[in-house]
Amino acid sequence: MNVARTEALDLHRKMGLIRRFEERAEEAYGQGKIGGFLHLYIGEEAIAVGAMAALKPDDDVVTHYRDHGYVLARGIDPGLVMAELYGKATGISKGKGGSMHMAAVDRHLWGGYAIVGGHIPLAVGLALANQYRNLPRVVTCFFGEGATNIGTFYSGLNMAAVWKVPLLAIVENNRYGMGTAVERASAVSDIYKKAACLNIPSVQIDGNDVLAVRDAVREMADKARAGGGPRLIEAKTYRFRGHSMGDPQRYRTKDEVEEAKARDPILLWRNFLLGNRIAEEADLRKISDGIEAEIETAVRFAENSPPPDPSELCANVLVAE
Amino acid sequence: MSEKSYRDAVRDALREELIRDERVLILGEEVGVWGGTYAVTRSLYDEFGGKRIIDTPIAEAAIIGAAVGAAMGGLRPVAELMTINFSLEAMDQIVNNAAKIHFMFGGQMKVPLVIRTPAGWGQLAATHSQSFEAWFAHLPGLIVAMPGTPYDAKGMLKTAIRSDNPVMFIEHARLYGVKGDVPDGEYTVPLGVPDIKRAGGDITIVTYSRMLHVALAAAEELSRDGIECEIVDLRTLRPLNMSKVYDSVVKTHRALVLEEDWTTCGMGAEIAARIGRDRFDFLDAPVERLGQIEVPVPYARNLEALMFPDEKLVVQRVREMLS
Numbered sequence: 001m002n003v004a005r006t007e008a009l010d011l012h013r014k015m016g017l018i019r020r021f022e023e024r025a026e027e028a029y030g031q032g033k034i035g036g037f038l039h040l041y042i043g044e045e046a047i048a049v050g051a052m053a054a055l056k057p058d059d060d061v062v063t064h065y066r067d068h069g070y071v072l073a074r075g076i077d078p079g080l081v082m083a084e085l086y087g088k089a090t091g092i093s094k095g096k097g098g099s100m101h102m103a104a105v106d107r108h109l110w111g112g113y114a115i116v117g118g119h120i121p122l123a124v125g126l127a128l129a130n131q132y133r134n135l136p137r138v139v140t141c142f143f144g145e146g147a148t149n150i151g152t153f154y155s156g157l158n159m160a161a162v163w164k165v166p167l168l169a170i171v172e173n174n175r176y177g178m179g180t181a182v183e184r185a186s187a188v189s190d191i192y193k194k195a196a197c198l199n200i201p202s203v204q205i206d207g208n209d210v211l212a213v214r215d216a217v218r219e220m221a222d223k224a225r226a227g228g229g230p231r232l233i234e235a236k237t238y239r240f241r242g243h244s245m246g247d248p249q250r251y252r253t254k255d256e257v258e259e260a261k262a263r264d265p266i267l268l269w270r271n272f273l274l275g276n277r278i279a280e281e282a283d284l285r286k287i288s289d290g291i292e293a294e295i296e297t298a299v300r301f302a303e304n305s306p307p308p309d310p311s312e313l314c315a316n317v318l319v320a321e
Numbered sequence: 322m323s324e325k326s327y328r329d330a331v332r333d334a335l336r337e338e339l340i341r342d343e344r345v346l347i348l349g350e351e352v353g354v355w356g357g358t359y360a361v362t363r364s365l366y367d368e369f370g371g372k373r374i375i376d377t378p379i380a381e382a383a384i385i386g387a388a389v390g391a392a393m394g395g396l397r398p399v400a401e402l403m404t405i406n407f408s409l410e411a412m413d414q415i416v417n418n419a420a421k422i423h424f425m426f427g428g429q430m431k432v433p434l435v436i437r438t439p440a441g442w443g444q445l446a447a448t449h450s451q452s453f454e455a456w457f458a459h460l461p462g463l464i465v466a467m468p469g470t471p472y473d474a475k476g477m478l479k480t481a482i483r484s485d486n487p488v489m490f491i492e493h494a495r496l497y498g499v500k501g502d503v504p505d506g507e508y509t510v511p512l513g514v515p516d517i518k519r520a521g522g523d524i525t526i527v528t529y530s531r532m533l534h535v536a537l538a539a540a541e542e543l544s545r546d547g548i549e550c551e552i553v554d555l556r557t558l559r560p561l562n563m564s565k566v567y568d569s570v571v572k573t574h575r576a577l578v579l580e581e582d583w584t585t586c587g588m589g590a591e592i593a594a595r596i597g598r599d600r601f602d603f604l605d606a607p608v609e610r611l612g613q614i615e616v617p618v619p620y621a622r623n624l625e626a627l628m629f630p631d632e633k634l635v636v637q638r639v640r641e642m643l644s
């Protein structure tokens with residue numbers, strides 16, 4: 001077994017924290033406290049948590065809009081994230097970005113981006129900057145399988161391969177881009193194979209197995225860091241909730257969703273911990289209680305924070321010079 | 322007549338044209354199985370099948386490029402861009418292909434294409450809350466429609482689908498639920514013809530799309546104080562037909578352009594320039610413009626609420642212009 005007890009429990013805690021955070025966000029959305037789009041990561045938590053466990057704290061991360069999981073997995077205070085969802089002044093992006101735009105540059109989180117594929121070239125450029133400045137940092141770029149059909153996926157990764165920049169692309173294949181099943185939109189539905197046409201080494205892994213994610217990311221990130229050029233990981237997973245709030249989900253059956261839930265990443269990891277006697281029920285209960293308290297504090301922080309001052313509206317349009 | 326939502330009116334136009342002309346097909350993201358993210362194309366996939374209602378990958382440049390090609394090849398595609406924000410991905414296809422192919426090859430080819438796409442906002446943050454109509458209205462070779470009522474939406478969309486020219490047909494997410502009277506039988510509304518939505522003698526408000534409703538509400542309020550606004554709904558932004566605006570300005574001597582977009586280099590700038598050049602002698606005051614604050618749209622509800630002109634602001638501005 002290649003996981004220490006503390007790490008094993010931390011992986012469990014982080015996945016549970018993301019899950020409960022989003023369940024509470026969903027509730028708050030229902031109460032009208034959160035508006036606009038809210039894309040939940042429920043069912044996909046092992047990818048962010050496994051990846052962040054493998055990456056170094058100063059490795060750069062650029063993500064798409066389904067982004068609560070990444071920032072929480074990196075250890076950002078859930079209160080800052082919840083306050084952003086509430087559109088409060090204390091939010092991680094000062095309430096100006098909302099659910100899809102979480103950034104914490106001091107933690108090397110370069111933002112969630114809402115235009116599909118639009119952030120892939122940004123990751124290439126950040127990796128170029130690291131290479132240029134001789135910084136031993138890998139840039140990890142997260143996006144969905146739906147984004148592998150848009151031009152920037154090919155043009156961006158091609159450039160990364162030509163330049164041999166330290167980039168790790170992680171494709172979260174959750175089977176659907178909105179309501180379009182991967183095989184209805186992509187001529188190649190094993191997404192990792194797409195990297196071959198760009199000469200980028202790639203692997204396909206079980207994205208619901210947090211340890212498999214951690215190990216694959218570690219291996220691929222190390223190779224990219226060592227100057228081997230970009231790498232791509234396809235992590236297979238499943239989105240338990242709708243694409244965003246208010247998705248009628250006519251494109252899949254309830255049975256399909258229920259079946260997928262048998263492979264809930266948190267359940268799998270729980271079984272692993274108990275089965276291998278890494279933890280007892282009581283340990284896990286204690287972790288759950290801790291999560292509840294932490295989320296409660298986060299919600300209270302968001303509720304009690306002030307909205308942005310009206311003067312914020314016109315701030316940050318250009319850098320003041 | 323029946324009362325219909327803007328959404329249903331657009332769907333009826335699509336459905337009637339799909340039945341009327343076999344060359345018509347719809348393509349775009351989530352237009353089929355999902356039924357359109359704003360439910361505009363709901364049920365069309367079940368009725369017409371996957372040959373006529375095509376779900377595409379997320380690839381706007383290829384969607385519009387393929388639609389242009391299909392139009393060149395004898396079809397009459399109605400391509401949907403999920404929101405106008407994603408038109409940026411397809412800009413080269415719109416600007417360099419759709420709008421130029423007829424001209425550039427000496428009229429040998431035509432591009433009978435409609436691109437349907439909604440503008441709109443609602444805590445969707447900076448990249449998802451835009452309204453780019455002025456970008457498109459800038460382009461020779463393109464027709465730009467932006468109807469504000471269910472009646473106009475249906476009638477103009479039918480005309481657009483039958484047109485031999487590329488039409489950028491801009492809807493509005495916040496209009497889809499708005500209801501209005503729509504004839505039960507066949508009718509069309511021409512492109513390039515504005516419409517007087519309210520008659521009045523004191524001031525002309527030139528507007529279009531969702532802002533039409535803001536203008537109508539403000540006019541109602543002002544009327545209680547004896548101020549009568551004449552509201553000219555442009556309906557089509559390119560070609561821009563100014564005759565009704567001019568007639569109105571000759572009567573009222575004052576004009577306010579109300580738009581949802583940023584005003585710098587926007588529709589209002591163009592309209593003000595034309596009125597200033599062609600009806601200068603009739604003006605008692607400079608043409609005024611009202612649009613959104615010139616910053617990207619923020620997420621927070623209280624900040625977003627400051628972004629767009631509302632009825633109160635229009636009332637206030639009209640009062641200032643008349644005082």
Ligand SMILES: Cc1ncc(C[n+]2csc(CCOP(=O)(O)OP(=O)(O)O)c2C)c(N)n1
Nearest residue numbers: 066114115116144145146147176177178407
């Ligand atoms: C260029 C562009 N086109 C369309 C959209 C609307 N949209 C947002 S998310 C999405 C689906 C993306 O699917 P995928 O990349 O698989 O990621 P997932 O949402 O499944 O995590 C679409 C079509 C967008 N944001 N940007």
